[in-house]
Amino acid sequence: MLILTRKKLQSIIINDTIVLTVLAVDGDRVKLGISAPSEVTVLREEVQRAVREENRRAAHPGLADAEAALRALGQRHA
Amino acid sequence: MATTVLPTIAAELPREVAIRFVCGMPGLEPYARYTLVGIEGVPVYWLRCDDAPGIRLPVAEAFAIEPSYSFTLSTADVAALGLARAEDALVLVVLTVRRGGAITANLFAPIVINRQTWQAKQIILDGTSYSLRHPVEGFA
Numbered sequence: 427m428l429i430l431t432r433k434k435l436q437s438i439i440i441n442d443t444i445v446l447t448v449l450a451v452d453g454d455r456v457k458l459g460i461s462a463p464s465e466v467t468v469l470r471e472e473v474q475r476a477v478r479e480e481n482r483r484a485a486h487p488g489l490a491d492a493e494a495a496l497r498a499l500g501q502r503h504a
Numbered sequence: 505m506a507t508t509v510l511p512t513i514a515a516e517l518p519r520e521v522a523i524r525f526v527c528g529m530p531g532l533e534p535y536a537r538y539t540l541v542g543i544e545g546v547p548v549y550w551l552r553c554d555d556a557p558g559i560r561l562p563v564a565e566a567f568a569i570e571p572s573y574s575f576t577l578s579t580a581d582v583a584a585l586g587l588a589r590a591e592d593a594l595v596l597v598v599l600t601v602r603r604g605g606a607i608t609a610n611l612f613a614p615i616v617i618n619r620q621t622w623q624a625k626q627i628i629l630d631g632t633s634y635s636l637r638h639p640v641e642g643f644a
Contacts, residue, residue, distance in 0.1 A: 463580075464578060464579055464580040465580040465583075465584070467628075469628060469630055470630070473628065473630055474530055474628070476636055477530045477531070477610075477612070477613045477626075477628055477636070478530040478531035479531065480531075480598070480600060480610055480613070480636050480637070481529050481530055481531040481532055481561070481598060481610075481613075481626075482531045482532075483600050483602075484561045484562065484598045484599060484600040484601075484610070485531075485532065485553075485559045485560065485561050487562070487600075487601035488600075488601055488602045488603035488604070489601050489602075489603065489605055492562065492601040493543060493550075495601050495605050495607060496543055496546060496548045496562055496599065496601065496607070497543060497544075497545060497546055497548075499546055499548070499607065499640060499641075499642055499643060500545045500546040500642075500643065501642075502641055502642035
């Protein structure tokens with residue numbers, strides 16, 4: 427991991443196309459601004475981690491006969 | 505400019521269709537090739553990983569679970585999927601079957617599929633209040 431120290435309003439440039447700027451520092455919270463091309467996805471780590479874990483859970487159903495449970499949804503009304 | 509995705513009234517997909525993810529889903533990054541297999545009687549399919557036979561995810565038509573589901577696809581995602589028209593987008597959500605039988609749908613990260621090319625991408629709706637684990641009782 428590359429470790430850099432920035433003061434408020436200083437920036438980091440990644441790959442010539444992504445700019446990370448420290449906008450404000452307030453106690454243990456840092457407000458960051460990110461400029462990136464639209465095709466670059468920018469996500470808070472915990473958000474991506476939550477999706478990753480939910481995908482993995484979905485790929486390993488908690489029931490031996492998951493298909494029966496899925497079919498049974500057709501018998502109930504939303 | 506971004507594209508608003510419209511609900512599909514009836515997916516009417518072939519029994520089995522080959523899907524190609526433009527990038528691997530979070531947690532399943534190595535895998536791009538899947539087969540979508542219908543389950544009789546319900547708007548639910550298995551998304552079966554071609555390259556890892558033990559991996560299969562239940563997915564459902566999003567609008568059968570949440571008829572008012574609405575989100576915007578970024579221009580970048582529209583381009584990545586090669587979507588020419590909003591009508592070409594099929595929206596599926598991943599279902600988690602939990603121990604005990606409760607079923608939840610991931611409305612926070614839908615899978616959008618281009619019905620012309622069968623390219624797919626899982627889109628994370630960061631900034632919306634859609635649930636990662638929306639309880640599913642039945643279909644609309």
